[in-house]
Amino acid sequence: MDCDILVVGGGIAGLSLASALAGRTDVLVAEAEPTLGFHTSSRSARQLIPSYGPAVIQDLTVRTLALIRALEVHLPKPVLTARSFLLVGSEESVRDRASGHMHPITPAQMMALAPELKPGHFPAAGLDTTSVGCDTDALMDYHRRRILDRGARILTGAPVRSACREAGGDSNGRWVTEAGEQSITSRVVVNAAGAWADELADLYSVRRRGLQPYRRTAAVVDVEHPLADGAPMVADADETFYYRADGNRVLVSPSESVPSAPMDARPHPGDVAALVELVNSVTTLGITGIVRSWTGLRTQTADGLPVVGYDDVVPGFFWLAGQGGYGFQTSSGLAETAAAMLQGEEPELPVAEALSPARPGL
Numbered sequence: 001m002d003c004d005i006l007v008v009g010g011g012i013a014g015l016s017l018a019s020a021l022a023g024r025t026d027v028l029v030a031e032a033e034p035t036l037g038f039h040t041s042s043r044s045a046r047q048l049i050p051s052y053g054p055a056v057i058q059d060l061t062v063r064t065l066a067l068i069r070a071l072e073v074h075l076p077k078p079v080l081t082a083r084s085f086l087l088v089g090s091e092e093s094v095r096d097r098a099s100g101h102m103h104p105i106t107p108a109q110m111m112a113l114a115p116e117l118k119p120g121h122f123p124a125a126g127l128d129t130t131s132v133g134c135d136t137d138a139l140m141d142y143h144r145r146r147i148l149d150r151g152a153r154i155l156t157g158a159p160v161r162s163a164c165r166e167a168g169g170d171s172n173g174r175w176v177t178e179a180g181e182q183s184i185t186s187r188v189v190v191n192a193a194g195a196w197a198d199e200l201a202d203l204y205s206v207r208r209r210g211l212q213p214y215r216r217t218a219a220v221v222d223v224e225h226p227l228a229d230g231a232p233m234v235a236d237a238d239e240t241f242y243y244r245a246d247g248n249r250v251l252v253s254p255s256e257s258v259p260s261a262p263m264d265a266r267p268h269p270g271d272v273a274a275l276v277e278l279v280n281s282v283t284t285l286g287i288t289g290i291v292r293s294w295t296g297l298r299t300q301t302a303d304g305l306p307v308v309g310y311d312d313v314v315p316g317f318f319w320l321a322g323q324g325g326y327g328f329q330t331s332s333g334l335a336e337t338a339a340a341m342l343q344g345e346e347p348e349l350p351v352a353e354a355l356s357p358a359r360p361g362l
Helices: 013-020 055-074 092-095 109-114 136-149 194-203 271-280 324-342
Strands: 002-008 027-030 080-082 085-089 103-106 124-130 132-134 153-155 158-163 174-178 180-192 212-223 235-236 240-248 249-253 285-300 309-310 319-320
Touching: 002 013, 002 240, 013 027, 013 136, 013 319, 027 194, 027 235, 055 080, 055 240, 055 309, 055 324, 080 124, 080 309, 085 103, 085 109, 092 124, 092 309, 103 109, 103 324, 109 124, 136 153, 136 309, 174 194, 180 194, 240 309, 249 271, 249 285, 271 285, 309 324
Parallel strands: 002 027, 002 180, 027 153, 085 235, 180 319
Antiparallel strands: 080 132, 085 124, 103 124, 158 174, 174 180, 212 249, 212 285, 235 240, 240 249, 309 319
16 A cells, blocks of 8 residues: 555544645545544544644644634535633732733622632633634544545554555655454554554654653533633643533543553543542532543643654654643644645745754753
């Protein structure tokens, strides 16, 4: 099986890139699991927050929002819906997390927006009105359909088992990748393997970039007092919890960042119970039961920025990994950037140097 570009990983990163490349070059996506988006991409908080993350991430988020709004014209219903982001905490912690997309509000304004917060717990707040909810399933499906409609291919149940240069080829020759039952020959391999990105690099004899997966648990819960229509997502600036409406229920998370090996992560015993106790202590939501819970892995570099670009030593190996908790909110911007690099074009955003696999500290 031959292609020009093999994208390893069928989460939002790999699908967004393949969608951007489809019709321009011969691209193939290989996903290890039996379904696309099996791990972190199916366990998202479904919120895109322009005030969340370093400046480079915020630029990519704004670009991603613009690109998603452009593609929404091809869909039966919007992918994005208005949902503000309310950051609460001490004056110092809110100030440290606030950015140009967030403005400070008074305690009275905070309580008007989130009357479920118990008075006295949070003396300061910031509001990002540019934040939106995201139908991540619809976005993933858009990219999947676009890939197939433009003649590109997707393989599932195809974990990479080995890789080498084509027999008789030199260091600039084509890759031969054994994925599942297929032998795939390609000019370029894109590493969009999420929590397994460093492990995938090992198979191609590429230096690791210190990509560390971190646990992030969430649960959908029943409450005595559902949030009002249009309620903002609420997060503690010290990153001990966040919550948002999920229909008449509420999605809650302890916002933990606990190092993990790459795996199909599951909630640890007691984590969700402790979260319920915390949220009930600072709100009047009155959590009465857990409907379902899950854990995803957010994979980060030492400096917290993604790794995007050609490897600086091994030809034909391209990194698209380390999105951390910014996967969906940077997905279209990163895909546009990576597609331009792969096509030898100038990216729309000048972020290549900041995201380079060769940057110091990786």
